[in-house]
Amino acid sequence: MVTELVPLRWWHLDEVARLEREVFTVDPWTPEMFWSELAQGPARHYIVALRRGRIVGYAGLALVEDEAYVQTVGVAPAARGQGLGGRLMLALLREARRAGARSCGLEVRSDNLAARALYSRLGFVDVGLRRGYYQPSGGDAYVMRVRPIDTPGYGARLAEFEAELNRRHGDPVGETAHAPGTAAEQAVEGEGAR
Numbered sequence: 582m583v584t585e586l587v588p589l590r591w592w593h594l595d596e597v598a599r600l601e602r603e604v605f606t607v608d609p610w611t612p613e614m615f616w617s618e619l620a621q622g623p624a625r626h627y628i629v630a631l632r633r634g635r636i637v638g639y640a641g642l643a644l645v646e647d648e649a650y651v652q653t654v655g656v657a658p659a660a661r662g663q664g665l666g667g668r669l670m671l672a673l674l675r676e677a678r679r680a681g682a683r684s685c686g687l688e689v690r691s692d693n694l695a696a697r698a699l700y701s702r703l704g705f706v707d708v709g710l711r712r713g714y715y716q717p718s719g720g721d722a723y724v725m726r727v728r729p730i731d732t733p734g735y736g737a738r739l740a741e742f743e744a745e746l747n748r749r750h751g752d753p754v755g756e757t758a759h760a761p762g763t764a765a766e767q768a769v770e771g772e773g774a775r
């Protein structure tokens with residue numbers, strides 16, 4: 582089934598906020614939190630995954646100078662295990678490289694084994710623990726980070742990760758997502774990162 586990754590726009594927000602409550606049964610973001618993220622303009626990069634016009638996943642990145650942060654990533658329960666979380670992360674990391682970020686960080690609930698496994702495959706490692714980070718539940722978060730991401734070696738790692746996704750799950754993502762990612766990859770490497 583074709584999945585298109587497109588930039589999140591304000592008209593997606595009602596559907597994203599509904600999906601958020603299915604995806605994060607504990608501590609979901611409110612619609613206002615998504616609106617406030619979108620209001621940050623170029624300091625944020627949010628995407629949604631569409632299948633037959635319905636949103637089945639979303640992810641967002643914050644860019645602060647040469648650091649990127651994964652703000653959120655979620656996939657509808659019925660669409661999990663098909664590589665979509667991996668494709669959303671891949672798109673965020675390629676955008677981080679395109680924007681000139683040298684590292685990418687995130688927080689993840691300490692008991693979230695599926696997400697932690699996915700991040701590890703992309704090179705993220707634990708760099709700290711934040712107790713009581715998630716509110717209102719009070720859940721702990723691991724802080725994970727990958728760096729450097731602005732190198733040809735990391736670009737190759739992402740390409741390998743994508744090839745592995747394609748081998749295991751087919752290549753279901755539409756051109757909207759592929760073309761800019763690939764061009765950005767070439768641009769970063771062409772400019773001779775270390």
Ligand SMILES: CC(C)(COP(=O)(O)OP(=O)(O)OC[C@H]1O[C@@H](n2cnc3c(N)ncnc32)[C@H](O)[C@@H]1OP(=O)(O)O)[C@@H](O)C(=O)NCCC(=O)NCCS
Pocket residue numbers: 604605653654655656657660661662663664665666667668688689690693694695696698699
């Ligand atoms: C994390 C999440 C985005 C992954 O989405 P997805 O589309 O299922 O991701 P993928 O199909 O690319 O990969 C999921 C991986 O997790 C693995 N996984 C699933 N459940 C797991 C578990 N309990 N323990 C370890 N790994 C698990 C899958 O096997 C798969 O790994 P594989 O490719 O080696 O088989 C999705 O589970 C989700 O939306 N979870 C709720 C929201 C969330 O936790 N977001 C992250 C917040 S930091």
